[in-house]
Amino acid sequence: MFDELRNYYKKIAKYSSAASLLYWDMQTYMPKGAGNYRAEVISEISSFIFRMSTSDELGKMLTDVQPSNEIEEAIINVGRKEYDRYKKLPPELYEELTMLATILEMEWEKVKPKGDFFAVSPYLEKVVELSRKVAEILGYENEPYDALLDLFEPGMTAKELEEIFIPLRKLTLDILNKIEETKIDYSKIFDVYIDKDTQKDFNEWLIQYLKYDLNKGRLDVSTHPFTNPIGLNDVRITTRFIENDIRNSIYSTIHEFGHALYSLSIPEEFYGLPIGSSASYGFDESQSRFWENIVGRSLSFWKGIYNKFIELVPVFKRYSPEELWRGVNAVKRSYIRTEADEVTYNLHIMTRFEIERALINGEVKVSDLPDLWREKFNYYLGLTVDNNTIGCMQDPHWYGGSFGYFPTYSLGNIYAAQIFEKLKSDINFDEVVEFGNFEPIKEWLCKKIYSKAKIYKPKELMEIATGKPPTSQAFMNYVKEKYSKVYNINL
């Protein structure tokens, strides 16, 4: 009986695998002229998955089946929650939104370089309108935005986020002011032209150094780096090469590696089942940020990769590992989220959170977006945005129909620091990282987090893994301690 349910889910997973590949290909190798038809194909298969995920047959199985252990119980619970949620959505609404968002994301990519917001805003208006409809149908206690946020971070509310963000903003601005008082600009170290081939060579070495299993993954290039779990034993990542800042490719690669490692470490027997993924988007992001920032931006990591780095990119020979470490940790107000340092990163998220919350709650219109972005960005980061390419058009999320996703990036930072605090008490972190011996770290993460997949809710899993519910305390301590060293100041 339970086998029947399992097989049903595993069947859905096969169509999801096809849809994932269609998406990955669209972002990497698809000829440009094939875009419209590709959107139709993705929409058809997504609708099919949607219909299978909301069928009466599945509903009956979820009601009738008797779990014989805790794992089966979790499968039914998570499955039931998803089922009930999607059951509320009319298939036509889902289909229309998927289709529109696929087309809009392609259009966005085309007009982004020119910052031509009003070329895409009519579509975006429609996507926001449909997303607001989705929020209404899914339901919420306090505000429509919570309904969408819950899709990415189960149990989280806008109010809770606000409470996390208020002290975080204060601390961030404190640190930022103290750092700016030093007048030190470490970022110049990396202000060097490095051609794409050199960057490619280094990044290809890097994923092997991190022991990304290339028998189960690959590294490609896309405008916006992403990780795509295409199927069992097939989780691919992309990066991008910015020729005047090699840090961008290095940290995109490590970031996506973190996502891929989590995904590839979910126990095979859970594959395709409701519990067969990361615990939440915030948890998923905690792993990309853990590898990117906590591992990849540590002094020990730079000591470990130093020789190979200066061999492949010899222009950096004139710097010591410490100097390069400071260079990748340079704190600076900047326009682009994905290039932001650990300290200011959350300010970028707060900007987006406030805007998308207001959009979904119906307090602002899509046509207000460019101005609203300028205003909020100035409030949070003190910078004046003078074009949409680096403003409200820099990220694909909204154009791809994802509202409520951005906050999970900040939750990722917060979760990562809390996990790190615990991990450090079990493992001599600096020593293993310096020797490129990542196995103990991977094993620890696998045991505490990856192997638990989505059996527990985010808050529960954090308690199980670290002994405490999630708070931003560990992150604040981490930032103060690290940047005191980076800038030789007292934070």
Next chain:
Amino acid sequence: MFDELRNYYKKIAKYSSAASLLYWDMQTYMPKGAGNYRAEVISEISSFIFRMSTSDELGKMLTDVQPSNEIEEAIINVGRKEYDRYKKLPPELYEELTMLATILEMEWEKVKPKGDFFAVSPYLEKVVELSRKVAEILGYENEPYDALLDLFEPGMTAKELEEIFIPLRKLTLDILNKIEETKIDYSKIFDVYIDKDTQKDFNEWLIQYLKYDLNKGRLDVSTHPFTNPIGLNDVRITTRFIENDIRNSIYSTIHEFGHALYSLSIPEEFYGLPIGSSASYGFDESQSRFWENIVGRSLSFWKGIYNKFIELVPVFKRYSPEELWRGVNAVKRSYIRTEADEVTYNLHIMTRFEIERALINGEVKVSDLPDLWREKFNYYLGLTVDNNTIGCMQDPHWYGGSFGYFPTYSLGNIYAAQIFEKLKSDINFDEVVEFGNFEPIKEWLCKKIYSKAKIYKPKELMEIATGKPPTSQAFMNYVKEKYSKVYNINL
């Protein structure tokens, strides 16, 4: 009413598009460890397509619908024939065969370099057994093999092929003997090491010279070159680089370009419908062979590409266009079909035709294959095969479950020559080819063949396009005329 039928087919086409991409990716970029799961996904989606293609709903529509013009009539006729055929096959049989063949083709690729036939023969036995079952279920008048041949070349029988092949073998051996008497070996010209990057550069220039629309296609690399119509406005080709013979990549690329051009030229309004493809496998091959051999191996073509060729591959500067033209037309008994010249090529097909006919008709066993190959190959080509890599394991077809496919290659040669005979009477072929002005040729082919898609049966289409039913006469004349010039002899 007709719209309903059309939409039904267009829906199936979207799943076929997904399946095509899954296959293309498997052959190009998929991480090796993902193969088993990929086979499951392809099998699931293929079965779904199979179920949709054999549904009672479709059957009823095909019966009830009233065509209002000739095109709609053709759609119903071709659709009906396919429907009735697939309706006969039990879904489990189809599923098992697809799944097995996908796995076997991957296994074949792994063990082919070692020529370890007995590592894959147990699977191949099963694939042959299931294919024989398919033949029995589909039915035939004379022999089981005809049932499978008809899947690729509607209306063709093994007996008819035999009648075409007997005089062709005689003529081929006659020509071969006369050429061998000259003791000239033009093939040495190309016996030079050319690195993969140089070959890649030239091939990338070449597809642009042929005006392959890269907005609707791409060139990649795979073990066995292929063309894959992935979706509307998305037809991709692959090539391969053999470092001691640049001819291999050049002619693989042009060959696949020919397939892609046909596919991209089918009228968009037929896309996804039963008539929305080439007229048959033989017709499809006639276009790849037309571009590869009749255009690409002509003296005019070499005059046209000469300057760019010696610029990108300067080692060939010492030869004239005429010498290079002779080099790509060197006739020589050889082991590998895809490297064979136009004269001996059909002998490779005759070998395979006799073997697969005997296999499907149950006259020989899979375990006899290596020995049988040695015997037949010696009879047709007079060469001794001492390992399976260059013997019965050289092509993917059988391992991918395709029996009855090989003869369409020879039919392609025959059709191409007959089409060329007619085209020459309308277009100054040598002049346009020499100036790289392929537009008049493409327009002619589009008008006479591509635009007709699969509206007519192969024999009918040949009559419409050339005024004659298909015969091997034009091919024999073409070969005699061309090779008299290549070798300065009287054929």
